Amino acid sequence: MHDVEVVSTLINFFYGNNGTGKTTIARLIDEKDTEIGQPTDIIWQAEKSADEYSVLVYNRRFVEANFRNYGKLKGVFNVGEQNNAILTQGSEKTAQRAEQEKQNCDNTAEKERKGTHAGI
Numbered sequence: 001m002h003d004v005e006v007v008s009t010l011i012n013f014f015y016g017n018n019g020t021g022k023t024t025i026a027r028l029i030d031e032k033d034t035e036i037g038q039p040t041d042i043i044w045q046a047e048k049s050a051d052e053y054s055v056l057v058y059n060r061r062f063v064e065a066n067f068r069n070y071g072k073l074k075g076v077f078n079v080g081e082q083n084n085a086i087l088t089q090g091s092e093k094t095a096q097r098a099e100q101e102k103q104n105c106d107n108t109a110e111k112e113r114k115g116t117h118a119g120i
Helices: 024-030 060-065 081-117
Strands: 065-071 072-080
Touching: 065 081
Parallel strands: none
Antiparallel strands: 065 072
């Protein structure tokens, strides 16, 4: 369906069967979505620009960017893109630390093995 006019209100819900265009509409409205890669054909209210609107699209991309399970605790979520980035950095640092500790143990064991063989 093309050239459909949607008169928006303060809050708008788009719902329907699979394949009816809900995701396409969300991508067109969501300026942060780069999958479309083309300027949208949205016509804003007369004498206003997109910058004058606070548009929030609550779709799968939003959920993936803003909600993350907190460890293995069911029903406990970390909320917010910035918090998710911090949580990811923390997990990466923890993994790096574990790898460094393993390397240190391996190095210590190797040192002890060489010291034993050298007759020290």
